Amino acid sequence: MRLISRLALGTLVSTAMTFAAGTSASAQEKQITLGFSQVGAESAWRTANTVSVKSAAKDAGINLKFSDAQQKQENQIRAIRSFIAQKVNVIAFSPVVESGWEPVLNEAKAAHIPVILTDRAVDVKDTSLYVTMIGSDFLEEGRRAGRWLEERYKNEPGPINIAELQGTVGSAPANDRHAGLMEVVKNDPKFKIIASQSGDFTLAGGKQVMEAFAKTYGKQINVVYAHNDDMALGAIQAMEEAGIKPGKDVTVVSFDATKGGFEAMIAGKINVDVECSPLLGPQLMSAVKDVVAGKQVPKRIVTNETVFPMNVAAQTLPSRKY
């Protein structure tokens, strides 16, 4: 009897050890490698987005190959081709502009490497070229700014002259934030866009364009509609140099709700900031793991955002993460 029990115990122990070895082997599952092409480092928003992507990859144990395109589409295309050659598991990128992506996305598809879009969208007929798009609804952001303007000027007959500082030409945020404003202008003819030019989402660009607007239109401008905080801050510098009080003589509407935007609202120089969250890293890494595991991922993952008028800026700033 005792021999049989010893044999049974021995079998049990060796089975358990085999299973443990097997588990530890599967636990060493092959590390995921993600190739990420970033637009550049043009704004505070972009810097915060890069920090979010890099820290989330580290936290997720994902091997990140990161490329900064310096806001040039050809650099992003080159980076994506390099990721394909390196046979990464997944490619993700924030497309600097909406068009011109079919060829390289077809190369990724032919190489059976799934592609995830973050932040900005692409304009392609074949939406199978990417698995999902994670980011803001820029058209809704523009509509939120438009609704704020309608409320702010509801008792004023007009005309309300708007000078628009557009983001990067051809980019999804610039196209859609403009479209959101146009819906308001179409609904209420008292709003007139008297000037519109791209400042390429940079502080220097915003300042340069606003200097020209101030020279040409001066006190005719009632509203500056800046597609991001960096351009709004540049425009503020230009207005002050031209003897215009931003936030008082001119209503300033901005997007992103970065720390710089909040500080300008507290100083009374930006009147409203429409939030656009750069903190996309965790959602991206979760989607990457799901894609590699063969799980279903929604075609569109929209980030939750809100609007901050200047009167809530001081109480809100301490809780802001970027």
Ligand code: GZL
């Ligand atoms: C929006 C993002 C834009 C920001 C800018 O999601 O693509 O690009 O609004 C940034 O600050 O440069």
